[in-house]
Amino acid sequence: MAKAVMQLETLTCPSCMKKIQGTLEKMDGVNRAKVLFNSSKAKVEFDESIVTKEDLKKIVEKLGYQVLNVKTA
Amino acid sequence: MIAKINQHKNQITWISGTLIIAAILSKLFHLSGLSNSFLIIATVIAIVPIAIKAWQAMIMRTFSIELLVFIAVIGAVFIQEYTESAVVTFLFLLGDYLEARTLEKTRSSLKELVDMAPQEAILLHADGSREEIDIDLVEEGNRLVVLPGGKIPVDGRIVKGHALINEAAITGESIPANKAENDRVYSGSILDNGYIEIIAEKVGEDTTFAKIIELVEEAQESKSSAERFLDRFANYYTPAVVILSLFVFAFTRDLHLAITFLVIACPGALVIGAPVSAVAGIGNGAKNGVLIKGGDIMEKFAKVDTLVFDKTGTLTKGKPTVTDFHNLTSMPTRKLLALIAKAETISEHHLGQTIVKEAEKNGIDLSRFQITESEAIKGNGITATVDGYSIVAGNRKLMNGKGIKINSGASIYAIEREKAGNTAIFIGINGELAAIISIADQIRDDAKAALADMRANGVKRIIMLTGDNRHTAEAVANELGIDEFHAELLPNEKVEYVKKLKDQGAIVAMAGDGINDAPAIATADIGLAMGEGGTDVSMETADVVLMADKLSQYAHAFALSKATIRNMRQNIFIALAVVVILLLGVLADQVHLAGGMFIHEGSVLVVILNAMRLIGFKTKIASEAGKTDGRQREKLVA
Known part of the structure; x- marks a missing residue:
């Protein structure tokens, strides 16, 4: 199980947060996703054998939000 | 697209x-x-x-x-x-x-903190050459160099050199600390002047600084009950507005009115009003060295009416020193101290450690002694056998339990020492009372002012619970004007006492340090930990962490919580009042679509601006503590 922290562009509406969180959680291989509204970060626990961090980044960008950087631990 | x-x-x-x-x-x-x-x-x-x-x-x-x-x-x-x-x-x-x-402005305090994160480190190779590397590449055990003006890249221990280090990012404390070999240093602090080489102990997400940022980020997300209520409210409110405006259209047959109603009833300021206050308040705390873990904690903290303090390390500095060594034997004092200190090496209690330090200070080499048997008796003391001497060190209870008699002369001496604010430690050797060691701890400089400030802010009762003896406790309680104190308590008795207070209907904040207070901290409505250097346990279990171990930070946090909750209420009131007035205006045909929208957006800005006042929130006590910092800094520079 890997953990990724994505720094997103500044989030301004709480509903964007729900949107990103919901979409990430529905992805195959994603265990848990949490979007921090005030620090504009998405924390994701995922299975590396099913999805990659690039996939995570792509899906958030498809929703229309910029991903500034992704850190994995 | x-x-x-x-x-x-x-x-x-x-x-x-x-x-x-x-x-x-x-x-x-x-x-x-x-x-x-x-x-x-x-x-x-x-x-x-x-x-x-x-x-x-x-x-x-x-x-x-x-x-x-x-x-x-x-x-x-x-x-x-x-x-x-x-x-x-x-x-x-x-x-x-x-x-x-x-x-962005309300979030600026956190951003300022994040920006203080170090980006690179200077790695020292075995051959003495230096290499600048990215912070993410530093590994545990690396030897790093920090130069004047540079940031300490990771948590570690100084192995060479000494320096004045500004730890404001961690503790909110602006006087630089003097650090030398074997001292710990923390990522995010700045080397004012000097030169040090350190061995990396914690890197990346494990550093105290990274943990602080993570805690603050999480805290800003956690919602107060007012926020949760408003979130739920908005979930029903928004669809309800659509239905209501359909009703308006059905009754009046006026599409224009129905549309106006729809726009004006938007819950904009209502949704954002409470969370912005919490974010700004938590940010202010973080900047002043206080971690408050969420809006819900602030809400409860603001209601606290009873403060419970541990004594040692909380109301006092927790850096006790030996003030007197009363030798009752014919043995040379130096030898006696050595035997006792060797026995105390097994103790994790700070009093025991003080005796060990006293021996080391006198240049006694403890490794020359042999310790065979040893036992720590929680809350009472220790027993050990050193070089064949059977040693018992601890309080009166322990002496009684081990059948060691304290004659009236020794007893009077001990009580005198205790009334002067010392802790008396009795030492028995081979079944006889051999010495009485007096240890004293100073009351924190800002304790009196901080307690007075919190009383002025609505605290009704201040209670001190301590494992220390009655006389010492009384001396501290009198000095600080504490309402009630209970001495000679074990950790579980502190928990019982906190529970009893809660049952009586008090809202209790418990402040303590160290692992032995952790259960009582967890039991109280609000648990505060003194987090100097940030021990993981205290940072994780407590609701509020005081990073520089200052009681003036406690008073600031209390006043800040009250101000934040007040601010939240003002925002909710502003938001509701604007919506109600606008809706009435629409129904009375006084407010039109564009004008209504203008006022609506204006109210959103007003609540954010109102919350921004919290970023600069200052308390007299915290700024006075800042002034003394300044004076001390001048002294240091001179």
């Missing part, structure tokens, strides 16, 4: 604004056809980003404010109110822009 539109939202806003001005000018020259086309273009351009957001929220099955605005604008175009449709979309986007800008 969607990302592109979102990126260019600001330009879209300005284009739409310009078109509206062009429309107004054309109208002045009686070119109403041209004017209308400008307005229609403005509406169409500006509605796009709104429609996207409304649609995306719909997919997620949430009713968004954007949806309300979208419906209203479509309605306005339908009844050919182009001025209104254009102005409403423009104001909505402008409001969005201003909101983003001001929200």
